[in-house]
Amino acid sequence: MSGIIASREAEIVEEFSLFDEWLDKYQHLIEMGQKLTGVDEAFRTDAYKVKGCQSQVWLQPGIENGLVVFRADSDAAITKGLVALMVRVLSGAPAVEIVASPLSFLEAIGLREHLSPTRSNGLVGMVKQMKLYAAAYASQEASHG
Amino acid sequence: MSAFTPxxxxxxxxxxxxxxxTVHGKPLVYxxxxxxxxxxxxxxxxxxEFDRTKHANVHRGVHQLSQEAxxxxxxxxxxxxxxxxxxRREEIVLTRGCTESINLVANTWGRQNLRSKDVVLVSQIEHHANIVPWQLIGNQTGSTVVPIPVLDDTSLDQDAFLKLLEGAAGPVKLLAIQHVSNAFGTIHPVVEMIRLARARGIATLVDGAQSVPHFAVDVQALDCDFLVFSGHKMHAPTGTGVLYGKFEVLDALGPWQGGGDMIDKVSFSGTTFHEVPYRFEAGTPNFTAAAGFTAALDFLEEVGMEKIHDRDTELVAYAHQELSTVPGLKILGTHLPKAGVVSFVLDGIHPYDAGMFLDQMGIAVRTGHHCAQPAMERFGVPGTIRASFAMFTTETEIDTLVEGVRRVNKILGGR
Incomplete structure (x- = not known):
């Protein structure tokens, strides 16, 4: 699959291939989270909260130059790192590409388990919200021709 | 002198x-x-053995397998x-778990006895399973659920309890209280609380999910109307649970779920119901797991409930002592005695992150709100890290936990 999302995924897979130890991998993830620009204060509300059983995620969607952009945040460090990863892959991509993306890179970097519904960390809900938002924008674009 | 030799x-x-x-290549620390x-x-x-030789439906068949099952x-x-x-044996209702037992009481006793403005007293740190069924039944009866506040050490505020018993929040019909806190391990003085409630004609339910596995619980000594617990927390298979009820209390209750085995006679002009406890056991029960439940009770009694409790006390004391040397660590639930649980938070570190790292080290702990969100709210934390023990837990495993927590501290807290 080609496209902006696929090339970003490939870049991340290569980046993570440098780490043999789980600890290094998680530390890298946490650092990515620390560099994340969180959401605007106005979006840090229940309306933009993706509820997880264990950690919370906030998602701020928007449109810039016809592309879907996301800003996001979390109260837990690992979740925040995963959120940063998702934002890096999906934000600024065309809506149709976001909807179609299987996000298979998580498997390749050994973090697939975090996207399991049983993790209840808010990440599954966030990805669902991102795709829903992109789908809504894509159908709006299509109807406006 | 330890309860068990090494x-x-x-x-x-x-x-x-x-x-x-092993877990992630390391020995499991459960x-x-x-x-x-x-x-x-x-x-x-x-x-x-049951599945190999006796597997057949119970109560219904005259054939040999059904008889043996x-x-x-x-x-x-x-x-x-x-x-x-x-x-009497009729005081034991076999259910699918502690949660189902509480729902059964709410939908039978609750529906028959709760009226508008009546109060069901629970603790502020109750498990959701002993809050939500009372809220649901309250939506139909107009009754309310009122929490007994806890003090900073997670013990129940007994002065506030007395005021509530006297009607400070409305007429109390039921005291539905955990014996041991699942979130913090605190053992509540339920014998005395039941005595105070009964003296005022208030019915009592004890959630024994965390007590029955850890020390001998005698229903006659407790003198509660209901006691509920689960098999899977006491070395039995999952899908097993118990509702104990005083015979005369159970006997006055109508059924909840309808179906096979709970009936006396069914006709389209009306149905009459089976006697206690079968009246409350609609549908095919989990008879396979029942075989395991008996074996689990044999195991517990062979090891000895007194020894299990003594060992538990040793492990809690050791964990308190060792964990309290970790910088930035705060134990929630300092009131003694406790049963089998040590709950703590790390300053500036989300419990979820800590749990993820500990898992990578092969350590299985529970992180989060432990199905007790009001308890977390009371202490202003999103959740805790909870280590809970069994009779086979060793001091070495607690050392591994403490070492793991120190590593988490270094990685995530920079200390």
């Missing part, structure tokens, strides 16, 4: 096959016994009655 603990451990496995306990070989074998299933009821020192 050799005895090793012998106990060898009876639990799961303790031999400290999540309060969520689900592990099964010894004797329990696993009892279930297998019924003997095993009803045998678990006898065994439970003896284990709890119940007056």
């Amino acid at each position: 050799e005895e603990i090793q012998a106990l451990r060898s009876r639990f096959p799961i303790l031999g496995r 400290l999540d016994n309060a969520a689900t306990s592990q099964m010894p070989n004797s329990v696993i074998e009892a279930v297998r 019924t003997d095993v299933h009803e045998g678990s009821r006898d065994r439970l009655a003896k284990f709890l020192n119940a007056r």
Whole structure:
């Protein structure tokens, strides 16, 4: 699959291939989270909260130059790192590409388990919200021709 | 003098096959016994043996297999009655778990006895399973659920309890209280609380999910109307649960779920119901697991409930002592006595992150709100890290936990 999302995924897979130890991998993830620009204060509300059983995620969607952009945040460090990863892959991509993306890179970097519904960390809900938002924008674009 | 010698603990451990496995390439350190306990070989074998030789539906058939299956299933009821020192075997209702037991009481006793503005008293740190069924039934009856506040050490505020009993929030009809806090391990003085409630004609339900597995619970000594607990927290298979009820209390209740076995006579002009306890056991029961439940009770009594409690106390004391040397660590639940649980938070570190790292080190702890969100709110935390013990837990495993927490501190807290 080609496209902006696929090339970003490939870049991340290569980046993570440098780490043999789980600890290094998680530390890298946490650092990515620390560099994340969180959401605007106005979006840090229940309306933009993706509820997880264990950690919370906030998602701020928007449109810039016809592309879907996301800003996001979390109260837990690992979740925040995963959120940063998702934002890096999906934000600024065309809506149709976001909807179609299987996000298979998580498997390749050994973090697939975090996207399991049983993790209840808010990440599954966030990805669902991102795709829903992109789908809504894509159908709006299509109807406006 | 320890409750068990190191050799005895090793012998106990060898009876639990799961303790031999590794997690992420490291030996499993299982400290999540309060969520689900592990099964010894004797329990696993009892279930297998039943499935191999007796597997058939209970109560209904006249054929040999059905007779033998019924003997095993009803045998678990006898065994439970003896284990709890119940007056009669009919006082034991077999359910699918503690949660179902509470829902059963809410939908029978609650529906029959709760009226508008009546109060169901629970603790502020109750498990959701002992809050939500009372809220649901309250939507129909107009009754309310009122929490007994807890003090900073997680013990119940007994002065506030007395005021509530006297009607400070409305007429109290039921005291539905946990025996031991699943979130913090605190053992509540339920004997005295039940005595105070009964003196005022208030019905009582004890959630024994975290007490019955850890020390001897005698229903006659407790003198409660209802006691509920689950099998899977006491080395039995999952899908087993118990509702103990005083016979005269159960006998006055109508059924909840309808279906096979709970009936006396069914016709389209009206149906009459079976006697207690079968009236409350609609549908085919989990008879396979019942075989394992009996084996689990045999195992517990063979080890000895008194010794199990003594060992628990040692492990809690050791964990408190060792964990309190970790910088930035705060134990929630400092009130003693406790049963099998140590809950803590790390300054500036989300419990979820800590749990993820500990898992990578092969340490199974529970993180989060422990199905007790009001308890977390009371202490202003999103959740805690909870280590919970069994009789096979060793001091070395607690050392591994403490070492793991120190590493988490370094990685995530920079200390």
